[in-house]
Amino acid sequence: MKRAMKMITASVLLAGAVYAADVNVTTNITSDTTWTSDNVYHMSGFITVVGATLTIEAGTVIKSAAGTGTDATALIISQTGNINAVGFRSAPIIFTAEADPMDGSWGPENGNAWGGLIILGNAPINSDRNKNSWTEGTTITDTVEGIPEFLPESSRVFGGTDPEDSSGTLSYVSIRFGGSELAQDAEINGLTLGGVGRGTQIDHIEVFANSDDSIEFFGGTVDLKYAVSAYGGDDGFDYDQGWEGRGQFWVYVGGPVANSKFSPDNGGEHDGETSFNAGRNLGGGTIYNATYVGNGEGGAALRIRDNAYAVYKNSIFTGWPTGIRIEADSGLRIPSNGETVSLMDITNNLWDFEVADLFHGDEDDTLGAGGTNLDDGEAFLADAGNNNTVEAALLSGISRAADGGFDPCPLSNSPALSNALAAYPEDDFFDEVAYQGAFSKNDNWLAGWTYLSQAGYLAPSSESSADLVNLSTRGFVDAGETVTVGFTVIGASKKLLIRAVGPKLADLGVPSPMADPQFTIYRTDYTQSPPAQIEIGVADDWDEENVAQFSATMAHVGAFPLEVTEFQGTSYDTVDTTSAAATGSLGEGVYTIQVSSQDGGAGEVLIEVYAVD
Template sequence: MKLKLSLLALLSALLIYSCGEDGDPTTDFPEPTVTAPSVIINIEAGSGDHTVDFAVAVANGLTATYTATATGVSLISSASGNVTGNTVTISYTAPATPGAASITLTVTDSEGQTAQATAVISVLDEVNEVTIVSNITSDATWTADNTYILGGRITVVDGVTLTIEPGTVIKGQAGAGANATALLIARGGKLIAEGTAEAPIIFTSVADEITPEQVASGNFSSPNLDPTINGLWGGVLILGKAPISASNEGTDVVEVQIEGIPTSDANGLYGGNDPADNSGSIRYVSIRHGGTNIGAGNEINGLTLGGVGSGTTIENIEVVANQDDGIEWFGGTVDVNNVLVWNVGDDGIDTDQAWSGTLDNFVVVTPTGHCFELDGPEGSAQAGHTIQNGTIVAGSDSRVAEDLINVDDNSIVDLKRLQFLGVVAGQRINRVTAAGVTFEDITIDVAPEDLASYVNGDVPAGVTAGRNLRADVSKLSWTWAAQTGALEGL
């Protein structure tokens, strides 16, 4: 009997164990996630109601609730509720006074797991906007405590100086054709725009929410526009009295109308006979989201330099997401140093009409036209320029340049110490037989056996395969591109 009872107990234990093995296993669900906006949200004191979106992810099969808490702002009616979809929108009201604020969203799923994230809000003084709707006909100073709105094509006329303080933000209204917005420095006018690495001067679109307070805090990135959005306004044009090489039906001319400005505007003339002409001083200036079209194939460059003389100082320039070229020279003698051209919609660097200056220390990142479009003289005057110490990123996963270097048969340019990175099949250095073009220490980051496929013709002696970074990117550490990591590894 005892043996039977023992066997019965053993069988019962095995039965219980077996039932436990066949039961539903415990499921481990991943924790929810909450993501707040990655940038500081800027709002004005007393500006009323606003919203902020949080991205939320909850495991399949689970439900979740959310709770929001705030400091510095007042929540309206969405402080708690059920999570539906992948976004939770929280409504809040701006306070009457400036200061720091935040909203924290906590999500709890039906397994009791939680996650949270915090949106950081900066409540700013009421923005002081000054809209400029007419030409500048007497000396003027634009200060960093205002945001200046270009209400059209604004010209600094002959004999007048416009001074722009460090940290000032200038925004162009939307407009195309004859209504394209731009800042034009006419021959004889001067622009003194001397920003600093700590407080650059920003030219951008009215669609950009960047503020002088944000610039003063050291954050130079747009809070709402991607660095690829272009064509939202015009650009900056500086015109001078230095020589150009141009012609009209085979006859040399001293002055011509700059592209991007209607021929009806005589302030668009450039060129002359003063190589040392002085159009001012432009330092630590970022020009963004421009290049609107004024006519078929006639867009405005980020920075246009027409007949600008050697008495002008231009250095530490950033051009971001311009629909046309980054910088284009039309003759003139001015030198330009420490330049970044990032994500432009046409050529990175474009030269015309026998510009005879030097571009030194620069980076060009993923234009979609030519990396370099280097045209020759258009009249009988012959002069050339030097482009040196540059790093060029010709392609990325999302953007690819049309080609590397494009010149005319009569181009005159010395190319020195240039590094091409990110090159892809089909990109080439063209017209290497142009007599006036020299190549010195140009490296392309490809295998030596593939080098010939990136040159249209025989490979010049000064062009080799390899990687030898040229630009001193420390001089560009102040730029939006640097702050977002776009210059890492260069």
């Protein structure tokens, strides 16, 4: 967990919501601006956030005008801008077309109805789209393909030298029916990430019916967790120009060919560099727990080229005419072709192919269900020690129509629940789970907040309606002592906000608040005798993490703020940077929170547990 506990989701959408006003957005955003959920925002043209932060409240709907070329509509977050768009499963933020009736009746054929969301950052890239040569030590920059040159550079340029760069936060954001054509063979991706740094937090993203790639990384280091590409007209997850981020719980759903603009292609298309530039990293992502469901007609589950490398582990690939395609310029990096270091690390995956053409390499060899017709170049994939299996995934339901039949959770007898798993990196990004693919047996985190859910593609959720709202207790903790509070999660995973509040209690008239509280969360493991306390994570100074996400979550659950502000008619003037907070999901089990002082001091502390959704 490490302060951000595991996040798993499901919920309801805004149907029939009532809005106070329609707000037209036709000019760039150059000062800090907040879009609120009681309005609908209507964008027209290329809107760029420059030198400012755009905050979008949970539940806000943004509609965008149709158009192509110089008349297209897109929201661009420039290198000097930021976006904080924090939604929740019960209140996602929706970007869609102006003509979208918002009743779930539109299908993939209605894509290409506006542009998309473009974020431009200052993290490194390894090459540019024009294949220029860059001398070692110079900063490589690039511009977004197709963006009209009459726009200022701030609307087009990305790339820099800061891998920790932050462009803000996106969480529970649904991007629908985009992909306007800017020029011949140049459409807008649903979510474009150009040189975006790992200081940016992106999770729970849906791109539905985008006519070009759903999500594309152009270099950068940003991570992405819980993302779905559904019914698009090109690739699902595309990276190039040296992206070196991490991904987990990625989902691709390939629909039928809707029209000439919607012919689904590859689940993942991965490129390394457009030209060799000395001293630059080749580029390649590390992805765990993907579920890529093809449409059975075209494309490959994975296509790797242009000196890219790829790491895929603990994933499921099903419904593809071709499993993995490695083109010659990346095939050279397979160790058996003369290299001594493996840059392809594709292990512990489940390949579900009734008619298997699993491997399409530079020599057109295939790996069928019997594992025959292999040469040395494919051994990295087929070797038994790599734990790739060709077998039925036994998922709960694969329908590509809006008939409630799409349920990508594994059945109880699925090998995805029992196959050998690759070890997870020891960092604060990857969640260690006990299954292959993006879903556990009974928790479809797509439910509720996605268009897939609203429009009836997903199987109905069986989630219980009973829920904890808030648990809180306050007490005095002596110097050097701790206080422990327990709670139980029953049924499906619950997204929670947990706080140990000290200094801010002064605004509520509480004497002697604890100056610097911290807490540790434990789960009781009853499989051991005697039962053991397993540490889940720790939290201390709340403002050292994602302040925008914490602030939005606190407002969503009705908790008093930790910032200096006014709340329910009361001024909260105490500067509090040392109270502790964590947000994320906890599965079924018994938990304890152990609170103490970071500096060993004494004081009053308020311990709170909120159900977020």
